[in-house]
Amino acid sequence: MPELPEVETIRRYLAPxxxxxxxxxxQVLLPRQIAYPAAEDFxxxxxxxxxxxxxxxxxxxxxxxSADLTLIVHLRMTGSxxxxxxxxxxxxxxxxxxxxxxGNALVFRDTRTFGRLYALYPHELAEAKGLAKLGPEPLTPxxxxxxxxxxxxxxxxxxxxxxxxxxxxxxxxxxxxxEALFVAGLxxxxxxxxxxxxxxxGLKEAIExxxxxxxxxxxxxxxxxxxxxxxxxxxxxHLWVYDREGQPCRRCGTPIQKIVVGGRGTxxxxxxQGEVMP
DNA sequence: CTAAGTACCTGTCCGC
DNA sequence: TGCGGACAGGTACTTA
Numbered sequence: 001m002p003e004l005p006e007v008e009t010i011r012r013y014l015a016p017x018x019x020x021x022x023x024x025x026x027q028v029l030l031p032r033q034i035a036y037p038a039a040e041d042f043x044x045x046x047x048x049x050x051x052x053x054x055x056x057x058x059x060x061x062x063x064x065x066s067a068d069l070t071l072i073v074h075l076r077m078t079g080s081x082x083x084x085x086x087x088x089x090x091x092x093x094x095x096x097x098x099x100x101x102x103g104n105a106l107v108f109r110d111t112r113t114f115g116r117l118y119a120l121y122p123h124e125l126a127e128a129k130g131l132a133k134l135g136p137e138p139l140t141p142x143x144x145x146x147x148x149x150x151x152x153x154x155x156x157x158x159x160x161x162x163x164x165x166x167x168x169x170x171x172x173x174x175x176x177x178x179e180a181l182f183v184a185g186l187x188x189x190x191x192x193x194x195x196x197x198x199x200x201x202g203l204k205e206a207i208e209x210x211x212x213x214x215x216x217x218x219x220x221x222x223x224x225x226x227x228x229x230x231x232x233x234x235x236x237x238h239l240w241v242y243d244r245e246g247q248p249c250r251r252c253g254t255p256i257q258k259i260v261v262g263g264r265g266t267x268x269x270x271x272x273q274g275e276v277m278p
Numbered sequence: 279c280t281a282a283g284t285a286c287c288t289g290t291c292c293g294c
Numbered sequence: 295t296g297c298g299g300a301c302a303g304g305t306a307c308t309t310a
Contacts, residue, residue, distance in 0.1 A: 003303070059304080076304050112287045114304065130305065157281070173303055222303070265301080
């Protein structure tokens with residue numbers, strides 16, 4: 001579900017409302033979603049910790065706590081993290097509840113239960129397997145066309161799975177990769193190593209454009225995504241290609257096609273997005 | 279090392 | 295209506 005714009009939307013809402021609050025109690029309803037440490041130790045570590053700040057890296061939410069602890073949340077496909085200000089009853093998909101000193105609660109819900117939570121001390125950060133390996137963060141100066149191009153020299157894969165690999169760029173998922181490739185005018189099955197210098201520059205800028213557009217709309221909600229206050233995003237109303245199979249391209253009117261690339265459903269305009277072999 | 283396949287889960291939708 | 299199968303926004307592990 002959530003990609004960089006969705007996770008960042010959640011972060012922006014939660015950061016000011018959580019800062020300064022103490023975790024009064026942690027209730028783990030589905031222990032297997034606690035990746036590290038074991039659920040009992042997880043709750044013990046968090047007991048009475050104060051939330052200092054809320055940061056993000058790629059699709060990981062990083063809550064900096066007192067006592068040098070970091071509460072890490074990865075929402076994977078269907079997770080949500082919502083600040084509940086009314087009295088609430090856990091529903092069928094409520095997995096973890098953090099009761100806070102304000103009397104409100106931070107609630108982790110997850111239908112498919114792929115999401116993972118960690119409470120780590122600095123020397124344990126490698127327990128969050130993907131976190132340390134993340135590539136450059138888009139929307140920061142570390143993200144450059146040159147770095148992308150350099151990565152592509154050593155691979156034979158198509159540009160679509162290339163961009164989905166979090167080690168190459170952090171935070172992109174299936175929606176925004178399809179959107180970025182449309183904006184850049186690149187066919188998803190092009191070999192990454194076949195892109196010319198100008199195409200890498202255009203792709204880098206397209207990634208920035210689609211991520212900023214998603215952020216401006218508060219993310220994309222198809223079904224499960226909710227922002228930090230439980231609301232929906234609106235970017236699904238402005239997508240170029242994703243989930244638009246058979247509908248006319250917003251640029252040229254040609255029906256959007258859906259194919260499978262790297263095992264993932266892939267939407268593109270056969271007219272606007274060039275050739276597989278340029 | 280890369281790359282591809284599979285596993286992890288629940289829910290929804292589509293065709294029969 | 296009911297049922298089986300395909301598919302879904304992501305990652306980690308295994309295998310070649």
